[in-house]
Each structure stands twice: as structure tokens, then as C-alpha cells.
Amino acid sequence: MNRDVSTSLDMTGEETPPLEKLRGDALAQITGAADERALEEVRVRFLGRSGSVSEWGEKMKSLPKAEKPIVGKLLNEVRRAITEALDARTQEFRTNQESAALESIDISLPGTPHERGTLHPLTQILDRAIGIFRRMGFALAEGPDVETEWHCFDALNTAPDHPARNEQDTFFLPDGRVLRTHTSTVQIRTMESAPPPIRVIAPGAAFRRDEVDATHSAQFHQIEGLYVDEGVSVADLKGTLEFFLRELFGADSQVRFRPHYFPFTEPSFEIDVKSKALKGGEKWLEVCGCGMVHPAVFEEVNKVRKDQAYDPEKWSGFAFGLGMDRLAMILFGVPDLRLFAGNDLRFLKQFA
Ligand code: DAH
Numbered sequence: 001m002n003r004d005v006s007t008s009l010d011m012t013g014e015e016t017p018p019l020e021k022l023r024g025d026a027l028a029q030i031t032g033a034a035d036e037r038a039l040e041e042v043r044v045r046f047l048g049r050s051g052s053v054s055e056w057g058e059k060m061k062s063l064p065k066a067e068k069p070i071v072g073k074l075l076n077e078v079r080r081a082i083t084e085a086l087d088a089r090t091q092e093f094r095t096n097q098e099s100a101a102l103e104s105i106d107i108s109l110p111g112t113p114h115e116r117g118t119l120h121p122l123t124q125i126l127d128r129a130i131g132i133f134r135r136m137g138f139a140l141a142e143g144p145d146v147e148t149e150w151h152c153f154d155a156l157n158t159a160p161d162h163p164a165r166n167e168q169d170t171f172f173l174p175d176g177r178v179l180r181t182h183t184s185t186v187q188i189r190t191m192e193s194a195p196p197p198i199r200v201i202a203p204g205a206a207f208r209r210d211e212v213d214a215t216h217s218a219q220f221h222q223i224e225g226l227y228v229d230e231g232v233s234v235a236d237l238k239g240t241l242e243f244f245l246r247e248l249f250g251a252d253s254q255v256r257f258r259p260h261y262f263p264f265t266e267p268s269f270e271i272d273v274k275s276k277a278l279k280g281g282e283k284w285l286e287v288c289g290c291g292m293v294h295p296a297v298f299e300e301v302n303k304v305r306k307d308q309a310y311d312p313e314k315w316s317g318f319a320f321g322l323g324m325d326r327l328a329m330i331l332f333g334v335p336d337l338r339l340f341a342g343n344d345l346r347f348l349k350q351f352a
Helices: 003-007 019-032 036-047 052-060 068-103 121-135 185-193 234-249 295-305 324-332 337-341 345-351
Strands: 198-207 219-229 254-262 265-274 285-293 316-323
Touching: 019 036, 019 052, 019 068, 036 052, 036 068, 052 068, 121 198, 121 219, 121 234, 121 324, 121 345, 185 198, 185 219, 185 295, 219 234, 219 285, 219 324, 234 254, 234 265, 234 285, 234 316, 234 324, 254 285, 285 295, 285 324, 316 324, 324 337
Parallel strands: none
Antiparallel strands: 198 219, 219 316, 254 265, 265 285, 285 316
16 A cells, blocks of 8 residues: 555545645645735635545545555645645745834934933022032931921920911911921921931921912922031031032122021021122022021920930030022022922923
């Protein structure tokens, strides 16, 4: 028995072509298929449940026993050849599709530009200010925006009837806490948690119940400073803040200390700056409140610490508070505070 015999085996006459012819037909149709859909039709025609190859499988059952293995082997070969040809042709279609898709891309076109973001002007000036203080050895401290009335006022020697405590000026929460009206609260938080010496700055937000206009906002930003050590004097306060302001506004700027009143410092000052560099021109601009820490503040801290760590006979210190939004306005010549929070890219891009 040889292969020719088996391939021409035809039990039922015309309907089922011999296996060799079947393979030839299938391969020719696979090569001739124009697309994946045509190819699928070919697959169904030959390998589908009632396809020619499957019919041969049925037919096998009625073959004489001796012929079964020979025909079976050939049938497997034919099935494998058709399957492989189908796979190869499918792959060919896919590759062609991909390269057609790639051809439609013009790689010489310029790419989509990605715009670079910039730091917000307030962040820029905050970073500069923090950098100057850090060079003088100040560490960063922080405290919560939502504060107790005690941290915001009592501990800072502010009388119960002080106008700042008025509900017209301060945001009170239903539970009696407040949105801190200044960052001076961080002075208290720092001294509560650590004994002297202290040298910290605390940048952060503060809130007041102001009517919003070109120079007032309900939320603004301050940098608080606190320096406590043995023998700290007004000379240290002046030297530190003059150096800071000259670094920020230029070496030729003039700095002036005016006597003022704050409950938590004695003596207290306001600082004005005049500089050619400033867009405000040749006039004095108020930039900072400061003073020597009031002994009553130290005593109040000692009370909650339950010790005498801040003995006013031994330790002295200075404190200051800088309004950053105001500084940014005069440094950059911004006429309206509301621009800082307006999220207008035309404005923000000018500080790139
Ligand atoms: N807390 C004051 C304010 O918001 C600013 C200030 C003044 C802070 C004097 C200080 C200081 O630390 O010593 O107006």
C-alpha cells in the first residue's frame, strides 16, 4: 500500500476530493484570499465543522482497518499544512496593516509641544525669603491653620476685649476654634514643644474677615520668625531683619524701624523699606511687624509646659511677622492682590 492509493481513496464519489487535491486547493485559496475575511471563509470551508477536512475525518471511520493509519496520518499532515498556511497568511495581513498605518505617520512633523509650568510668584518669593533665613540658621516650624483661641490670642498676651477677637474680624468655627489670624500662633506651638534656644521661621497662611479688594484678602500669607536665646537684644533684631531685607530688596535699600504696638512684644516696631528696585518707587513701604518677646508670653508658655524653661529673667528673644502677599506685590509691581488667586495664565506666565 502506498500513499497514492490512499490519497485517491474516494468512498462516496465526487463530493469529497482526494486529500492531496484538497491540500492543493486549500493552499491556493489561502494564497488567493484578499483579506482576513476571505481567509476566514477559506478556513471554514476546509477546517470548519462541515468543512472538507472534517468530512474526511468522518469518512475515515468506514475505511478498512489496514488503511486507517495511513489515511489518518495523511489527513493530519493536510490539516497541519492548511492550519500553518492560514496562520502565516493572517500574520502577513497583520504586518501589512501595521506598516500601512505607520506609513501614514509623517515622522518629519514637529512634535506636540509640552508647556513648562512655572512657580507661582508667591511661591517664588516665599522660597527666596526662606532661603535667606535658612542661611542665617533659622529652622522651619509649622502649626495648624485651624487654631484654638488660646494659641491665637491669650497665649500671645492679647486682652479678652482686644478688637482682633471680634467676630467681625476673625473667622470663628462653631466649636469655638478660629482660623488663625496670624502665624504668631507658631511661636507658642514651638515653645510648647521645645525648650530654648529657639531659632525658627514659620511660613504659612493666615485668615481675616476682610472685605476683599485690591489690597485685602480673606486669606493671605506670612512668615513668622522667633529667636530666643540668652542675651538676645534689639540689636540682634535689627541686624537680622536689616540683613534679610537688604538681601531681598537689594543692598542699596533703606530700612527704617518705627515704634509700634503689638501685645506680644515690648518694645514693638514696624519696619519700612525704601528701594529703587521696588516698583512702588521712592516711598517708604511697610513690610514687617516685630519686637522683643513680651515676658508675659514666656510666662504663659511656662504655665502650659508646667516648668520654667522660658524664664524671662534668663532668656530673651525677638519675633517678627512678614506679610508675603504685600512683599510680592511691591517686588513684582502687581497692582491687585486678587490676581495672585485668580489662576489667570496670562498673569502667571509673566513670572516664568
Ligand atoms: N502677628 C502680627 C500681624 O499679623 C505681625 C507680627 C508683629 C508678628 C510683631 C510678630 C511680631 O512676631 O513680633 O499683624
